[in-house]
Amino acid sequence: MINEKSLKTLEFDKILAQIAEHTSFSAGRRLVYDLVPTTDLEEARIWQRETGEAFDMLQKEIAFSLGGAHDIREEAINAQRGVVIEAGILLDIRYTLRRAGLLQRDLHRLRKEYPLLAEWADEMDECKSLQQDIARSIDDSGDVKDSASPRLAIIRRDLKQSFDRLQTKLNRIITNKTNLQYLQDNVITMRGGRYVIPLKADFRGKIPGVIHDQSSSGATIFIEPLATVELNNAWRELQLEEDKEIRRILAALTDEVAKFSEDIVRAVEIMGYLDFTLAKARYAQAMNAIQPRMREFTPKKDVPDHPGSTISLQGARHPLLKGHVVPIDVTFDDATWVLVITGPNTGGKTVALKTVGLMTLMAQAGLHVPAEKAELSVFTGVYADIGDEQSIEQSLSTFSSHMTNIISILRECDSTSLVILDEVGAGTDPAEGSALARALLDKLLHKHVTTMVSTHHPELKIYAVETPGVRNASVEFNLETLAPTYRLIVGLPGRSNALAIASRLGLDDDIIDSARGLVATEDLVADDLLDEIQRTRVEISSKHDETEAMRQEIQDLRDDLQARLDQIEDERRDIIRTARRNSEQELEEFRKELKRLQDDMRRKSMPIEQLEALKAAADKMTDWVGRPMDEEAVEPVQETDWKPRLGDNVFLDTLNAEGTIVEMDEKEALVQVGSLRVRAKYNDIRKRTRSERRAAKRGHKREYAPSDPLPPMPESPGMELDLRGERVETALEKLDRYIDAAYLSGLPFGRIIHGKGTGKLRDAVRDYLQNHSLVSKITSADNNEGGAGVTIVHMASLN
DSSP states (O other): OOOOHHHHHTTTHHHHHHEEEEEHHOOOOOOHHHHHOOOHHHHHHHHHHHHHHHHHHHHHTTTOOOTOOOHHHHHHHHHTTOOOOOOHHHHHHHHHHHHHHHHHHHHHHTTTOOHHHHHHHHOOOOHHHHHHHHHHHTTTTTTTGGGGGGGHHHHHHHHHHHHHHHHHHHHHHHHHHHHTTBBBBOOOOEEEEEEEEEEEEEGGGSEEEEEEOOOTTTEEEEEEEEHHHHHHHHHHHHHHHHHHHHHHHHHHHHHHHHHHHHHEEEEEEEEHHHHHHHHHHHHHHHOOOBOOOEEOOBBBTBBTTOOOOOEEEEEOOOOTOSSSOOEEEEEEEETTTTEEEOOOSSSSSHHHHHHHHHHHHHHHHOOOBBEEEEEOOOSSSSEEOOSSOOTTTTOOHHHHHHHHHHHHHHHOOOOTEEEEETTTTOOHHHHHHHHHHHHHHHHHHHTTTTEEEOOOOOOHHHHHHHHEEEEEEEEEEETTTTEEEEEETTTTOOOOOOOHHHTTOOOOOHHHHHHHHHSOOOHHHHHHHHHHHHHHHHHHHHHHEEEEEEHHHHHHHHHHHHHHHHHHHHHHHHHHHHHHHHHHHHHHOOOOOHHHHHHHHHHHHHOOHHHHHHHHHHHHHHHHHHSSSOTSSSOHHHHHHHHTTOOEEEETTTEEEEEEEEEOOSSEOOOOOOTHHHHHHGGEEEEOOHHHHHHHTTOOOOOOOOOOOOOOOOOOOOOEEEEEOOOOHHHHHHHHHHHHHHHHHTEEEEEEEEOTSSSHHHHHHHHHHHHTEEEEEEEEEEETTTTEEEEEEEOOOOO
């Protein structure tokens, strides 16, 4: 069980608030705020894999959508108790179930690549019959349709006729020349649900009627003429009948909702969970986070007292810090399970503690962590005592409050717990505080509890050196600038640097010397040794950075040289291919000429020996042209053993574009090219060669001028032609020009958008294309790509 106080202390609630901003559905937002880190290893791993699948979908820009979904669980549950659902809510139910169906189909299609998310989606029931019932009765504006019941249709017909009669009668009254002088204005208005006319108060009684209201000034009274009372009554009665019939229809639909109540609630819960998972992935993407490796507790053979926990973070960044965040590296080696961090104030000790604690909680909650690499155990308890815990209400000092918290932690923690203590032993007499801190660490050490503490007590530095299982760490401080670097150095104890800082700030040298004389000689020697170690470390780090920079420069030069060699090889291949193409053309012409001479020689009875010699020469040239190129020097265009799989990035030569395979069948693959989905045969797709991938990565494109110029390829007219709204004659003219341009530009197919309508334009387009010489076949588009409103035209081969 994760301690709630520790969740607050480590600011896990602020992480949840940031994730909630990435949700698009109220049910998903609620799950975010209810998220609590798990203590089960397998559950943590599953959560991480689910977030990883959603993250991968975002990276490939194929994330699912929850647009149109609503949290209608309360209404569905109330339907079981007979609470009538309003028309607008019924429409929300229909939209939510429709979104559930679309989501289920989208993820089912990708189940091989994203099995965990698809498994969740498979549990949803879109309740098609309920959707159809609602659609028959409720329009897209949330109003009950006339066709919802025969009785409603009759009532609304009568209502319209009654209304027309009433309006006609009132119009005759206000347009009567005799009545014009009595009216304040010749308009019809409504008061109390009945139609009335405005009459001047001075002419009260001139037009017989019932007074319903008067103006604030009293100058105008609103009367219902006696001649329209019965008409008003009839109209109002029909309104009440309409309301009654609508309530009956809504009650019947509510009964249908009640039958599917459990399915509706489950569908909303699953969509909420998927939205919650997608929000975690969006947060990971925004934070440039990675999926941590969740490790089980493994005993260390050489250190039997080690609890078997793992904490290894490289380049970890606290997710709540803004601006330039300095990453830290924290690793507990196989002989360490207690880490003591020392160093000056404001140096980053508390941030380091919070980073490790928060990363652990995030990992156990299925969240990716902002780091370069992360391996963490799943702890059954995470306990933290950080910050000023002084409580005025409970009459507790800072020290007392910390002690109360630590006592509770010691009572609850065990060998599978992580304990984080900030400024242990502070807030009291230094000697007693130091002794108490060492005793606390002894207790945690012997309970085999993975622990991180920060302190200013120098005795704990010696304790960490002398005690097996405990290791020193420090936060780096730049004495030249008097500023912390916020880097954590594991293996070296820190120092307060008080004398050095005071000297740099301008304190008199005699005071500094006097203070130095009061410090024990052993402490001064230790500080000097730490300074020397720190300077040596900085020099080694600087040399390492220089070496790394040189290595990177050499790698860049090597890549550049390889790219040049690839370019030379490509040019050689292009020259050979161009020469071969020219040779084939010349050989074809030679064959034609040879055939012509053969016919002439036969007609003129010339010796057959000369003809055979010419034929032998032609065969020799054919053998030379047919020889394969030197494949040892030429990089193959495509790997011969490569087989396309879902998720592969492939290149379509016909479109000169790269895309991702999202669906496969026996003959074709569906390739996502940007926002466009293209069906292509397997022999029309390939993987890019190494040189092509390197060229694309380096941002340049190679172009070679062929030795034998070919006619330029006409500009592509685009993948779609929209003919909606066109007359048949004009549409066919545009279609003819489009087919010519598409064929000449080498497009494999095109989408002709003609709409459904009456079908006249569609039939004309398909009749025209059916017998076109440049068209190999035509097909209707899939339902999710336009259905009968779109015709796919496949071009004949250029060859």
